[in-house]
Amino acid sequence: MSWFTAHSLTIVTFLPLLGAVVIAFLGRERTSSIRWVALLFTLLTFLLTVRLYFRFDSHRGGMQFPEVSTWMVIPPVSYHLGVDGLSLLMILLTGFLTPLSVLVSWKSITYRTKEFFLFLLALETGMIGVFAALDLLLFFVFWEVMLIPMYFLIGIWGHEHRVYAAMKFVLFTMVGSALMLTGIIYLYNVTGTFDFQGVLNHLVTFSGLSPNAERWLFLAFFIAFAIKVPLFPFHTWLPDAHVEAPTAGSVLLAGVLLKMGTYGMLRFCLPLFPDASREFAPVICVLAIVGIIYGALVAMVQPDLKKLVAYSSVAHMGFCVLGIFVFRQEAMEGAIYQMFSHGVSTGALFMLVGMLYERRHTRLISEFGGLATSLPVYSTFFLIVALSSLGLPLLNGFVGEFLIILGSYYSHAAYAAFAAAGVVLAAVYLLWMYQRVFYGEITNEKNRILPDCDFREKLIFTAMVVVIMAMGVYPQPFLRRMDRSVNSIMFRLDRHSMLLTNRAPNPLLPSAYRLLPTASVGGGR
């Protein structure tokens, strides 16, 4: 048991890969066993991430479940894993979404099933590794390796323009990672280590970067992450990749891969380059707001359901970036919360759209209408998910957006005003879409005979809706787990100004914080 505990992160990271190896040895025609093996391994991984979640001590700062061993001697690169509140939630999200992606692909993937699940499992290892790695080079390795299974998932099982979309996705990401790798090696040159905490300690102790170097390094990292998020104007790969990907691909792309961008900003950009972060923050906030408004406006006029969801991601991720770069404790927690809840609700939206596509082989809004009559269960699920995505109170989307808007109001009232406008626009495009697809008379006879959700689909969405409601009603356990991590980022950012409000423990919580559905969030500290 002790070995198991000591290596819990390694096991969580590489268990899916083990599943992929098992699948590799299964015969091509044994599709049903392949599916079950994939489900088994992803579920097991999910259980282990839940175990991590509960064993995580939210009162302790720093990294938990650490594992360090040497990987390379010259130059010194370590195999260093560990999680804090931020990465814990991301790993939990990954663990939660992957088995659902397996389930959602259960029947829709009939073609080259073996390869599909093999790549899906390999992808999960890459994703968890990105969040667990605490060595800059190890992080980079996972970050790059993960591209390959995603490339194949989009390129083989995607829709019409899949090859183009997959290539675009890979090339965009790699341009960013080229800059980031330069930055990583440069940092190594300055600090003599690739270990994240080593680099951080060195920078804190010796402040070894000239302002100019810090600026360039910040940009090298930030652009890589901004492409992944994607922040306006780096978003052009996203609609292509999301629309062309198979449902499971879209779910993981929107649910997890986009979060790697915001995760990277929180984990690396802010703590390593606090001064440059402050310097660039106004520009980034404006870009984030442009993304919120632009994403919403473009989503509004999409004739294609999947494109609509894709553009809504641009808007929602804009919220996350805004929440990060207004440098307020509540906004940053809101951003992390929004990362998680966007993963759940947008993942669910993509699954819903995918199921509709399986039934009708079209995603055009104009093809539908009156679906609520023929698909009552499906419509109910869709409504709940859409409401959660537009930020209805008591559902998960509200908590994050509220905290972000609140924090940005304290930082700059205009930011809050524009962000709030984005919330309104979200309601417009989602409800308008819902009205056109589900209400009214059935205009197309094909829609009358569609089968409603079967057991498997109900299972998926029950899980989703439970999480959506739980996160909306009782966000405290999630928020408390991220308190210490956010505190330390804020502390690092404010090491010059030393704002009183950001010292831990925090006595001056904004009073509006208590408006949250669960009363005082700070109460647990």
Next chain:
Amino acid sequence: MITLQPVDMMRILPEIILSVFALLVMVLEPFVGAANKKLLGWMALLGVLAAGAGTARLSLYPWPGMGPAFGGAVAADEFGFYFIYLFLVVAALVIMGSMDYLERDHSQHGEFYALVLMGTVGMCFMAASTDLIMIFLGLEISSIATYILAGYRRGDRLCNEASLKYFLLGSFATAFLLYGIAFVYGLTGTTNLLEASARLGKPSQWTTFAEIALLLLFVGLAFKVSAAPFQIWAPDVYQGAPAPVTAFLSVGPKAAAFAVLLRVFLGSFYSASAISFWILWISAVLTMCVGNLGALWQNNVKRLLAYSSIAHAGYVLVGVTAGGSRGISGVMYYLVAYALMNVGAFLLIAYLAGGGERLVQIDDYKGLAYQRPGVAACLTVFFLSLAGFPTTAGFLGKFYLFRAAIHSHLIGLTILALLNSVVSVYYYFKIIVAMYMREGEMETAAVVLPWPVRAALAVSILGIFYLGLAPNGFMGLSTLATMPLLK
């Protein structure tokens, strides 16, 4: 007057063994019946193994130990051994991959193996020489062998063109090299590298003639590594030559020329001399850009890999430009990684191309992944490694090169190199797209890979992952091998 000592002979033991086996293969060739010519291949392989044993004998035992031989013409040192091992591995892989290829194309002759062995002898001498004349001799021995190999399929028009082009431009290049050697001799009165560089003195004391000498030497070597703007011959030659020969050409002589480049530019005439730095810098950038941009437009897999091998020479030049122990060890690590992935890729292509190498267009690979998942997966690993994805040797190779470059404050050059490797992803993935994402059937998918080829592929694949995941051993070796240059 230099008297011949047993020590001298011992210190060139690998070269002697290889030459003996090359001659033996040639002599035995008429006595072996047409049906049994493959035996000569096995014999050549035995020769390579014996040479490997000889090198091990030299590098592991105290007698005769490291040191110069033949009055400083060649040296038995860690640097040379590292490269000799590399050449032997390449030669072994190529021979293993050629035996059945030649059988298939009805061109099984002993000369092929003898020429591969002679080419390897030349390359070994290039890596081990510490005298400009000896370097020239090594270069000529390997060049002449490879000129003939490039034109090995006599009936093929492209093959003839390749051979002629390689010969004409290659001789031109060696003339430059020889001219540079003459300049060095004229300036210093010696062709011994160490003495010559000592007599030239500090770069600040250099005359224009010294700079010209260096430039001429560089031009000669740049031809051999296919560095821009002297890369024109490479695509035609690599496309025209039989694929196993291309595997040999694109790796062996290139690595040998880089060994010389390291010894001459970093080991002896090393200088912060602005001119030699900028020569390398510009050449590195040009080579990467020409290689990668050229490869983007190719639909012939061999030609595409030819351009890609130009691009890889560019990455290696980044390491040479960086210099220092990091640069040298990075270059040496990269050359091993590059050898494994390039030889592996060309060997597979040779067998998939079918008799007479008919199927070498990217479109021919459509649907291969579902006819032969294993073969497609191997090819994918080679391409991912060439593109520099992590967990493969190609990534760590590039990482070491760029680490050296950033250490030497070549940040602009590093970013250019990294962006170039992003471009390269596009064309490597074109083949992966054809194999996995296009419908179709490859005509030759049913080809049976003979077991020596399988073994060669297994060595390459395992090597790629070994170098990509557990680099410590090799990094230690290549760091050790830089010692003789940094004394």
